[in-house]
Amino acid sequence: MKLCAQKAVEEARERNLQLPEERNGRIVTLTNTDGKKYGGMTNKPVKEFKEFVEIASRADAKVLEIGAAYGTPYLMETFKKEHMGHYTACELVGDQLRILATRIEELDPSKLSNLTLIEGPFPHKEVIDHLQEGGYDAVLAS
Numbered sequence: 153m154k155l156c157a158q159k160a161v162e163e164a165r166e167r168n169l170q171l172p173e174e175r176n177g178r179i180v181t182l183t184n185t186d187g188k189k190y191g192g193m194t195n196k197p198v199k200e201f202k203e204f205v206e207i208a209s210r211a212d213a214k215v216l217e218i219g220a221a222y223g224t225p226y227l228m229e230t231f232k233k234e235h236m237g238h239y240t241a242c243e244l245v246g247d248q249l250r251i252l253a254t255r256i257e258e259l260d261p262s263k264l265s266n267l268t269l270i271e272g273p274f275p276h277k278e279v280i281d282h283l284q285e286g287g288y289d290a291v292l293a294s
């Protein structure tokens with residue numbers, strides 16, 4: 153299900169959703185509706201994904217990240233660039249996307265228009281439709 157980025161920010165603020173503290177370079181993910189936790193988000197970029205960030209930073213690029221958590225280092229690095237393309241962030245746990253949206257809004261509110269948020273288990277209908285319509289310039293799943 154697609155989330156409106158602005159509404160995601162408002163909901164995160166109303167519900168006081170916060171990024172959990174980092175421990176040993178990772179931030180534990182929230183419990184999903186199935187009662188399971190799906191590991192932790194890394195808070196330090198690894199060099200293997202440098203090329204993804206380079207592609208995502210092109211003004212005409214369309215990129216997809218699967219399991220984007222609270223905004224991985226790759227997503228945050230891309231949104232800190234002066235220029236960037238359109239970034240679709242998919243994530244099973246919707247509240248993580250709401251926190252992600254808040255982080256982008258704090259960085260630069262105008263960049264919310266460069267962000268599509270899709271909540272729920274991959275593959276999502278919105279992503280499949282986009283793949284059939286021309287696809288993404290880069291896809292990251294870590």
Ligand SMILES: C[S@@+](CC[C@H](N)C(=O)[O-])C[C@H]1O[C@@H](n2cnc3c(N)ncnc32)[C@H](O)[C@@H]1O
Pocket residue numbers: 181190191192193194195218219220221222224242243244245248272273274275293294
């Ligand atoms: C181990 S964490 C890794 C987070 C981040 N990609 C990283 O590299 O640090 C896995 C993330 O993928 C999400 N996830 C797990 N299964 C998923 C699915 N079927 N569709 C979308 N996201 C999923 C989890 O909720 C969690 O945020």
